[in-house]
Structures are given as C-alpha cells and as structure tokens.
C-alpha cells in the first residue's frame with residue numbers, strides 16, 4: 001500500500017515547522033515518528049498534501065530534570081524514555097509504559113509528542129501521562145501555552161491543538177507515589193483491549209479504550225480520596241465511561257475489565 | 273543515505289516507502305514485505321543501527337541515514353572483526369544456521385535484523401526477554417523455539 005502523493009518539507013526548528021503549518025493550513029501535517037500517520041496514509045485514512053518532517057529538529061529530543069518535573073522534548077522516541085535512567089528514577093511509570101508500546105522497532109520510531117498529538121484512546125502513553133498529571137507545552141505563532149493533560153483530549157483523534165500549533169515539550173511531575181499499569185491484550189505486540197494506569201497512590205487513575213479519549217476514572221479517584229477501599233473504588237472505575245464495541249470486546253466486557261484491572265492496579269500500587 | 277556502507281543517491285517520490293526503495297531502487301531484495309501493515313517485521317532493517325520496520329518509514333525520512341540490510345550484515349561483522357564460522361558470517365546468521373532457526377526462510381532476514389538490534393540493547397538477555405524483544409516479528413512457520421535458541425546462542429558467543 002502506498003500513500004497518496006504529498007509534498008515533503010523538512011523543518012529545522014519548531015518556529016519553521018509552525019510557519020509551514022500556517023502557510024499550508026489544514027492540508028499539512030507534522031511528521032514525527034510516522035508510526036501512526038504513515039499507516040493511516042497507507043490505508044488512505046489520511047491524505048495530507050504536505051508533510052512537515054520535525055524529526056530533524058535535534059533540540060526537540062531531550063529528557064531533563066527541572067523544578068519538580070521532568071521536561072521531555074516532543075521528538076523523544078519511546079525507546080529513549082524506556083531506557084532513560086533519569087525517567088526510571090524520577091517517573092518510573094512512564095518508562096515502564098513506554099516499554100509496553102508495540103514492539104522494539106515501533107519504539108525506535110514513535111515519539112512522545114506524536115502519541116499525545118495523535119490522541120488515540122487506545123494508546124498507552126497518553127493514559128500514563130494523564131494519570132501522572134502531566135502538562136503539555138504547545139507552541140504556536142504567538143508563543144507557547146501549557147495545557148493540563150486532563151484538558152487536552154477532546155475526541156477520537158482530536159485534541160485542543162490548533163492547526164498551526166505543535167507540541168514541543170511534555171512535563172511529568174517527579175517523586176509521585178505508588179503506581180501500576182495494567183495492559184490487557186491477548187497477543188504480544190497488540191494494543192490494549194482495556195488498560196488502566198494508577199499513579200501517585202491512586203490520586204490519578206486513567207483508562208485506555210473506555211471512550212473516545214483517554215479518560216480519568218474520576219469517580220474512583222474521588223471515592224479513594226473519601227476513604228473508600230481499593231475494591232470499593234474499583235467498582236466505580238467505569239462510571240461515566242462509554243466504551244466502544246469491536247471484534248475484541250463489547251461494552252459490557254470492557255466495563256468489567258476496567259473494574260477488575262483498576263482493582264489489580266490499585267492493589268499493585270500499594271493502595272489497600 | 274548509505275546502504276550497507278555504500279553511499280546511494282536517488283531521486284524518489286516522497287511517498288516511496290523505504291522497503292520499496294531498498295528493493296526496487298537500490299536493488300537489494302533480501303528485505304521482504306509480509307503484512308505491509310507494520311505487524312510482521314519481515315521488512316526489518318537497521319536505520320542508524322536500530323531495527324525499524326521499513327514498510328512504515330518513508331525513504332525520504334532516511335535521507336542521510338545509514339541503512340543496513342541482511343545483505344550487509346556479514347560485511348559489517350567482518351569489518352568489526354566479529355564474523356564467525358565456516359562462511360565468515362555475522363554470529364547471528366551463524367547461530368540461525370546452527371540452530372535450524374528457519375523453515376521457509378521468509379521471516380528470517382527480518383528476524384535476524386531485529387535480533388541483532390535487540391542484542392545491541394540487551395547483550396545477555398533471558399529467554400523471556402528474547403521472546404519479548406522479538407514480539408514484533410512473526411514467523412508463519414512458527415519455528416519460534418529454534419529462533420529463540422539461536423538468539424540465546426548468538427548472545428553467548430559475543
């Protein structure tokens with residue numbers, strides 16, 4: 001399968017990429033690792049007429065410790081997050097979840113900025129960043145803004161990013177409490193049928209594939225904060241979720257999985 | 273880009289996939305296409321030393337990069353002084369032969385490229401780690417047992 005024809009542009013800075021997005025409008029798409037976009041273009045589910053390659057912007061690939069958080073450049077590949085000693089020490093949940101994405105060859109290409117911008121409710125890292133209470137830094141023609149991950153996703157493959165905005169950095173709070181990530185799938189390398197991320201001793205609980213966006217299990221988080229047990233809170237995990245149906249699972253099964261996986265994740269995270 | 277150490281210059285349409293470029297423009301057909309949907313790993317090559325699925329990379333993304341395909345692996349090992357066996361191959365190729373790690377051979381180039389990249393990141397893996405490290409590569413003849421044996425044996429060699 002071959003994508004529809006497009007023009008290929010290389011950006012050498014974030015500013016240049018944003019200027020090109022402004023110039024070509026909604027015909028243009030950023031190309032980071034290409035591991036969501038190229039498959040979609042091959043299936044002709046996407047047919048941008050201009051691709052702006054941001055993979056050659058070296059200063060978008062970094063992992064730094066800053067005041068109370070890790071700052072990770074948007075072009076940082078999953079493999080770098082997975083193997084980073086800094087991430088393993090300061091935000092171990094993120095390193096672990098990065099190691100669960102696809103397979104090693106996929107992780108050599110896919111990027112943290114790309115997976116967040118893609119806003120796929122089935123993806124693992126957006127749910128991890130959501131549970132961890134991360135912040136997304138977006139740059140546009142008029143400067144940068146910080147977006148709480150909880151406010152970022154708006155729908156299936158949709159986010160609050162404007163057409164001429166790009167993610168430049170992701171900030172992950174450090175030194176947070178007990179965590180666990182449950183990815184339920186049936187075959188190696190598969191996407192999660194349902195996934196649950198628990199961060200900071202249950203203050204953040206997120207759900208994969210339980211609606212049109214990565215979701216916070218707010219009812220379960222609130223119950224825990226109000227003194228409920230892990231088992232009681234887990235019963236509320238799917239409250240307000242509207243899981244899709246597909247060949248892997250119907251909505252009732254997904255709801256069941258969300259509760260069971262939330263209980264397991266809370267217990268493994270040390271929440272009684 | 274360079275392919276197996278030789279500099280290559282071609283004009284390609286931006287939508288040309290790296291795997292098609294390698295097979296049709298560079299003329300090296302050892303890299304196979306299996307699923308064409310990023311799942312099977314038959315098309316695995318090294319891009320700057322790391323395994324990638326070349327059906328999911330555009331040739332233009334690899335501009336300036338160093339590509340190694342199955343055809344170049346033995347030479348790479350010879351240059352590094354790590355080649356081995358009667359054929360003077362890369363230790364992974366030798367281990368695949370010794371362990372009978374192939375049946376029809378279709379998945380083999382991709383398996384070998386994925387396995388060598390994996391050992392670069394984890395030089396002495398457990399059997400479970402080998403299985404996880406190769407999860408992106410499917411063998412339709414399902415000879416996984418001997419493939420895992422070969423990778424463990426190659427890891428022991430180095």
Ligand SMILES: Cc1cc2nc3c(=O)[nH]c(=O)nc-3n(C[C@H](O)[C@H](O)[C@H](O)COP(=O)(O)OP(=O)(O)OC[C@H]3O[C@@H](n4cnc5c(N)ncnc54)[C@H](O)[C@@H]3O)c2cc1C
Pocket residue numbers: 029030031032033034035036037038039074075100101102103106109110111112113114115117118122123124125161165166167168189190191192309310311328
């Ligand atoms: C076989 C396979 C298995 C996979 N398995 C999993 C899995 O198990 N779990 C999982 O979570 N993911 C999985 N993925 C997806 C993988 O993680 C992708 O790499 C990731 O979703 C997208 O990142 P990318 O850098 O490749 O983005 P691209 O494909 O380059 O881009 C994706 C979208 O984001 C936009 N974009 C990219 N970067 C930016 C930016 N900085 N700012 C704004 N917009 C941007 C692009 O324009 C495009 O619309 C899999 C992919 C494949 C091919």
Ligand code: FES
Pocket residue numbers: 304305306307308309310311312313314315316325326327328
């Ligand atoms: S042909 Fe590329 S992964 Fe199957």
Ligand code: FES
Pocket residue numbers: 373374375376377378379380410411412413414415
């Ligand atoms: S040996 Fe036949 S596909 Fe693997």
